Amino acid sequence: MDGRVLVTGGAGYIGSHTVRRLLQNGYKVVVLDNLSKGHTWAVPLEVPLVIGDIADIGLVAQTIRQLGVTSVIHFAAFSLVGESMSDPRAYYSNNVAGTLRLLDAMRVTGTSCIVFSSTAAVYGEPARVPIDEDSVLHPTSVYGRTKLAIEGMLEDYAAAYGLRYISLRYFNAAGADPGGGIGEVHNPETHLIPLVLQAASGRRPFVEVFGTDYATADGTCIRDYIHVSDLADAHILALQSLDKQQKGVYNLGSSQGFSVRQIVSTAEGVVGHPIPVVESGRRSGDPAVLVASNVRARAELGWNPSMTDLEMILRTAWEWEQNRPRT
Numbered sequence: 001m002d003g004r005v006l007v008t009g010g011a012g013y014i015g016s017h018t019v020r021r022l023l024q025n026g027y028k029v030v031v032l033d034n035l036s037k038g039h040t041w042a043v044p045l046e047v048p049l050v051i052g053d054i055a056d057i058g059l060v061a062q063t064i065r066q067l068g069v070t071s072v073i074h075f076a077a078f079s080l081v082g083e084s085m086s087d088p089r090a091y092y093s094n095n096v097a098g099t100l101r102l103l104d105a106m107r108v109t110g111t112s113c114i115v116f117s118s119t120a121a122v123y124g125e126p127a128r129v130p131i132d133e134d135s136v137l138h139p140t141s142v143y144g145r146t147k148l149a150i151e152g153m154l155e156d157y158a159a160a161y162g163l164r165y166i167s168l169r170y171f172n173a174a175g176a177d178p179g180g181g182i183g184e185v186h187n188p189e190t191h192l193i194p195l196v197l198q199a200a201s202g203r204r205p206f207v208e209v210f211g212t213d214y215a216t217a218d219g220t221c222i223r224d225y226i227h228v229s230d231l232a233d234a235h236i237l238a239l240q241s242l243d244k245q246q247k248g249v250y251n252l253g254s255s256q257g258f259s260v261r262q263i264v265s266t267a268e269g270v271v272g273h274p275i276p277v278v279e280s281g282r283r284s285g286d287p288a289v290l291v292a293s294n295v296r297a298r299a300e301l302g303w304n305p306s307m308t309d310l311e312m313i314l315r316t317a318w319e320w321e322q323n324r325p326r327t
């Protein structure tokens, strides 16, 4: 814990929650964010915020040297599946080429530890659920392919140059730090839980349910929603584990699946009134069921997600929806 942790994308949703947890655990932090998606209000005042790009090797190297950075947690990326299909160049450039340059800046400064934000999207349509880390990797989106390419890059850099890395494959991040003044704000918003709650608060007329003819109990897609503060905890554990292991890949999910209809009905209980829903067709590229096995993260990282109750997750998201900055 001697040096400082560089958090790329630390002004974003999961990044800003991880910055809070790092500070609570006594780490020194610097955030690098180009603010294309992130928000300055999400970065605590006591944390240095470098506004710039991961692809700017000079800036990253200078930041590492001047602020005594010894490890990196790398969130900065584009992360919308639909957008990745219509604009793959942006995704390969920002995610893959950007990360290559970040790793170059780490090499020239002799920085060897990185925790990387990967995704369940690397699996594509799973052959079996729950999904463990040895499942077939066959992403169905450009977004998933960019994250898988980076995982490969990390593995090759570990073998050739001694890089130490952990890839964390997130399932569906949800909720907000209770009372923390931070939460999910995407523009445009595409994620189910914020859209459901915006329909509840009247900021949207309704929420669409994408597909009611899946082979699931109620016909809607099943996902594994994991509280963002539990995700943040896993990053601290991953960083600590790099003292003992050179590399690792872990699923981060709750191991429980909830359908779109279950999300809507549980949210109705939380907000105390019906939420207007419109049933629509399937969204392209959506697998029917994505649920993680989190056995490896529990056993090897000592991760123990504590906010796994769906109603509790939705309560924190609802509190945020009512208090968030209006953009």
Ligand code: UDP
Residues within 6 Å of the ligand: 081, 172, 190, 191, 192, 193, 195, 207, 208, 209, 210, 211, 221, 222, 223, 260, 283, 286
């Ligand atoms: N979904 C939906 N309506 C929306 C947004 C999402 O029915 O307006 C569904 C989507 O098809 C998926 C689930 O909700 O089955 C979670 O989608 P989200 O975009 O939140 O996360 P993803 O699973 O794509 O990472």
